[in-house]
Every structure is written in C-alpha cells, then in structure tokens.
Amino acid sequence: MLRLGTQMCRQVALNKQNVSCIPGSKNTQILVTRKMTQQRTPVDWTTSIPTKAAKDKEKIAPLGWFLLLIPATTFGLGCWQVKRKIWKEQLIKDLSKQLNTAPVDLPEDLSDLSLMEYRMVKIRGRFLHDKEMRMGPRSLIRPDGVETQGGLFSQRDSGNGYLIVTPFQLADRDDIVLVNRGWVSRKQVEPETRPLSQQQSEVELTAVVRKGEARPQFTPDHKGNIYLYRDLPRMCACSGAAPVFLDAIYDVQAAKNGPIGGQTRVTLRNDHLSYLVTWFSLSAATSFLWYRQIVKRIPF
Template sequence: MLRLSAQICKQSLAMQRLPGSTNRIPTIRLQLVTRKMTQQSQKIEWTTSIPIGNKDKDKITALGWFLLLIPATTFGLGVWQVKRKIWKEQLIKDLDKQLHMPPVNLPDDLSQLAQMEYRLVTLRGRFLHDKEMLMGPRSLIRPDGVETQGGLFSQRDSGNGYLVITPFQLADRDDIVLINRGWISRKHVDQETRASGQNRNEVELTAVVRSGESRPQFTPDHKDGQVYLYRDLGRMCASSGAAPIFLDAVYDANAAPNAPIGGQTRVTLRNDHLSYLVTWFSLSAATSYLWYRQIVRRIPF
C-alpha cells in the first residue's frame, strides 16, 4: 500500500513538472487519496501488533472453578471433624461423670433405663443360676481399670475367659433383668468349679445400665444358646424370659472365691477424630496448592 501511494505521488509530481501543466485539482485529489491509504495502512499495522487472546488465556475456566470444590470440601470436612472431636470428648467426660455419680434406685418403669445408659442403679433380688449364660471370650478388666491381655501360656487362664450373664429376679416385682456378674477364667466355666460364688439367697447389688449391641461386622453367629459373642438382648431375653434390660455388676472386693469378678464395664466410644481432622486439613492444603499451581499460575509439572 505504501509503495502504491508513493508511485502515485511521484506520478503526480511528474505531471506538475510538465511544461504547460495547469490542472492541479487531480494532483490534490491524488494527495488526499494517498494520505487516506497511508493512514489505513498504518492503522492495520498498529492493530495487528497487539497479541490476540492473552486475556482469554488468563481467565479461569468453568472446569477450574469446579476443581476448587475439592480443597473447599476437604476443608469443610476438617472443620466438621473438629466439632465432632469436641462433641465426643464432652460425651466421654459426661459418661465418666455418670459412672462416678451416686447410684439411684431402679426405676419402677423399666423403660426409663433406655435413657440412663452408664448410670449406676441399685436393685434387690436373687439370681436364677439355672438359666446362666456366657458371653465372650473376653479379657479381664482389673479393678484399677487396666485390661489384661491373654495369649501366653502363662497368662491363658488369668487373662482370657468369659462374662457370666445371669437372669435376676427382682424382689419387689415380677420382672426379670439380665445381670453381667463379671469375668471368669476358662477353667471356671463350669458352675461346679465356682460353687462358692453361686449365691442363691436374696442380695442387693449395684450395677451399671447398659444397652444392647448390634451384630458387629464379620462376627459369626452365636455357638449355641449358652455362649454369646455380643449383647444380643433379643436372643438372651427369649431364652431366659427376662425383660430387655442389661446391667453390669460393679466390682465387689468382698466377693466369694472363684466368683465372677465384677467391674467389667467397657466404655465403647472411639475417639479417632484427631486423626480424621489432620487427614482432611492436609488434603485441603495439598489440593489448594495444586489448584493454585495448575489453574492460577499455569505451572506445568
């Protein structure tokens, strides 16, 4: 375009220099045309010098914003685990407080016990030893709260055994409840080996209110109607005629020799929320860094 305009200018100047040339209007028109063409050519060169698409390239796409949900979600799960940790710690404190509160009398309405788990209650009656059941195997919880571990030949009888579950006929009513009298070793499974601990008189005892258990995953069915693997209140009550009430007897230092050892209450509350919240917050930090590196900075690996 510039060359063409330059040639036109030269031709116009040559025509002006010709002798006798008096027509100057075409020359002025040619100059105007040349100036417009020059401006248009300069405008085109100026616009084409700007990089096209840089702003679009820096924008975060819809997919990029969608991937931001990963660090945001894991951060939210970490916050939720913090709240769960606080709640579980407070629940454990409340249960421990209930275990150390003074015992109360067994309520007349036994259905109230469903809201009193881990509370101490006192009751009076007599054991029905002919309907005794076993639950286990279980390790022994000593009076100081330490749980023994069986397995070695020297510890097989002292650390591994069963819990004795005996129906208990209440003295002031016709109701029967289930009492976990405590732990016995394997060599004392037969009642004859612990005859001195089979008291058939009316007694008063203190026990901890417990609830039933669902069948744990991968746990096989019960061996028979006498040995149970967990607190299956449905089957226990059906075989003994007891109400669906389960109580753990407390430790009695004056118990007869070879009698079941009470105080076998396990507070079965797992508190793994600290490890969970560390995991979620770590995932949130890692995915946030990856999102910033890949989506915002566009830095390849």
C-alpha cells in the same frame, strides 16, 4: 604548463570538498540521511493491548472452577471433624461423670434405662442360676483398670475366660433383668466349679446400665448358651427377661468365690484429631495445586 595543470587539479578537488560541506547541498542531505538511518533504533510494532485470544486464555474454564470443589470439600470435612471432636470430648466427660456419681434406684418404667447408659443403679432380688449364660471369650479387666491379654485364640487361663450373664428376679416387682456378674477363667466356667457363688438367697447389688450390641462384622453365630456379644433380643427370648442389661460393679467379697465384677468396657474412641489434621492437610495441598495449575498455569 605542468605546474599550471597541477594547481588547477588541486583547485578542483578543493572546490568539491567545499561543495560537500555546504549546508543544504545535495551531498549534505545524502550524508545526513545516511547517518540518521544508521542511528535509528528499530521500531517494535508489537502492541501491549491484550487481544481477544489472550483474554480467553487467561479465563478459568468451567472445569477449573469444578476442581475447586476438592479443596472446598476437604476444608468442610475438616471443620466437621472439629465439631465432632468437641462433641466426643464432651461425651467422654459426661460418661466419666456418670460413672462417678452415686447410684440411683431402678426406675419404675424400665424403658427409661435406655437414656441412662453407664449410669449406676441399685437393684435387689435373686439370681436364677439355672438360666445362666456365658459371653466371650473375654479378657479380664482388673480393679485397677488394666486389661489382661486374652481373646478368642488365647488359651491362658490367667487372662482368658468368659463373662457370666445371669437373669435376676427383682424383689419388688415381677420383672426379670439380665446381670453380667463378672469374669471367670476357663477353669471356672461350669457352675459346679464355683458353688459358693451360686447362692439362692436375696442379694442387693450395684450395677451399670448397658445397651445391647449390634452383631460385629465377620462375627460367627452364637453357640448354645455361649454368646459372642450382647445380643439382647436372643438373650431375653431364651431367659424370659426384659431387654435390660446391667454390669455388676467390682465387689471384693463376691470376687473371692465367684465372678469378678467391674467388667464394664467404655468403648468410646476419639480419633477426630487425626481426622481433622488429615482433611485440613488435603485441603491445603489441593488448594496449592489448584492455584498453581489453574490460576498461574505453571507446569510441573
């Protein structure tokens, strides 16, 4: 009886195993469902279609477009400085050409001289030494073009002095013009210290046409017959001369006994290269910052 019971239990267990392996059975469906559930990958319910809020966030705001004016403006200023540089270089060439051309006669109409700055002209007449004026202090420009060290606060006679401006009565007409005869040291400022240069006879000389100057900033007023800059209205009012200012060129004979001519200063600065580099650099830097902050929205 004990052996029979043991065989029956084994048979029942074997039948249960066979039932669980039968396709389509309830147990088989449970096992398959459980296995599929364990192997199923999680579903990502997020969508790749941009929402309205995302689209609005990607748009460039009006302030962003307004900030684009900074690189655009600096780029335009750089282009403008390129044109200015070309113009200034051409002006310097024209000026150099005028200073090296042969002198011409003084025009009949003195108003034409306003278009002839830095042009050399020939004049003939005599100096009115009793109306002599001084302009300075000025440093000496030597014949080789080197300028000595001298100025308002320098007391060295070798490099500091004044320009002697004397009215000049033209020989062939009644007009009087102002002529910058040249530079003298402080020791020779008074006419008595250079009597050989105060001739009353008629002379012929070559001079460079110059224009008047506006009063520089922070420049004090003139003192007596000493002028700090080419103040043509005041100089002409004191001397009765026409508004014409000429710089006498360097003359070896005249420089021995009197003012040293050739004191024409060419005051044309050409700093446009540094300006255009500055503007283009600012344009490149601000363009990079605008693209980084406004377009890519990359924080620092």
